Amino acid sequence: MGRFGPEYWDKYGVYRTPLGFNLTLFVLLRPFLVWLMSALTWRPDLDIMSLFFPSKNDFLVAISIAAIALMPTVLYSMRRPSSAQKWGRVWRYMRWPLLLTAVLDLTWLLSQAASNHFQFSFYLAAQIVLVSWVILYLINSRYLTCFFGDWPEPDPK
Template sequence: MGRFGPEYWDKYGVYRTPLGFNLTLLVLLRPFLVWLMSALTWRPDLDIMSLFFPSKSNFLVAIGIAAIALLPAVVYSMRRPSSSQSWGRIWRFMRWPMLLAAVLDLGWLLMQASSNHYQFSFYLAGQIVLVSWVILYLINSRYLTCFFGDWPEPDTK
């Protein structure tokens, strides 16, 4: 496992959050974000939900898959020196729920594409490309390995 120097550390002496990690969470939690945007733009002529989810069952499956990625997001929100060290032991394994959510999401998107007889849909194709990039990032990133292995030391104040 490669180590990165002090230029990658934050003020607490732990690895800074990579931008790719935040973008990965954004892609994996997109059903929740679409749901939130749809609720905030309550206009009948602008149906955001139908662009991404043609039926209610598709939306529910997507929410179920995205719920797996909520666990790393919650543990990430606890990543500060005032948190319990038991969160750190859990944090080491948070790459796997993210990877599982991404693989399930890609499988679900491919099933949707095949059920439409591979008729081109810009929104579906864009999501497939994004989730494929997320999977490659989660598998190949060396910095992410160090990031998941690091947890802030407790405050001694």
């Protein structure tokens, strides 16, 4: 199966999803999550969007960058034995769109910091640190290599 033993497999015989992968999706898809939270908390005195995105243009750029990570997210949701095997060949390369999203996101965040003359902003600094950790995780994780190389076999039923 790979470098990791049966204790890492789920009931279908494929590698279990690492917690770091779920947190990676959470960090990379945060513009969509902030958008959803701001839509659900429809209060004029609580403007969540302005904490993360000072202007509408910043939000649109962030959504555009995060949209790259939607394809791995959709394929991850299809990762079960009843799915077509052709998606397994595509799944093998899904680390690269995530890494591209993280690098573009970090570049965008750093350009935002530079445009503010590197004045300290807690929300911007926290995002930069989180995205940097995601990049390090995507590059250094050996388990992700096995996780992306594994796709469930079709159901024999």
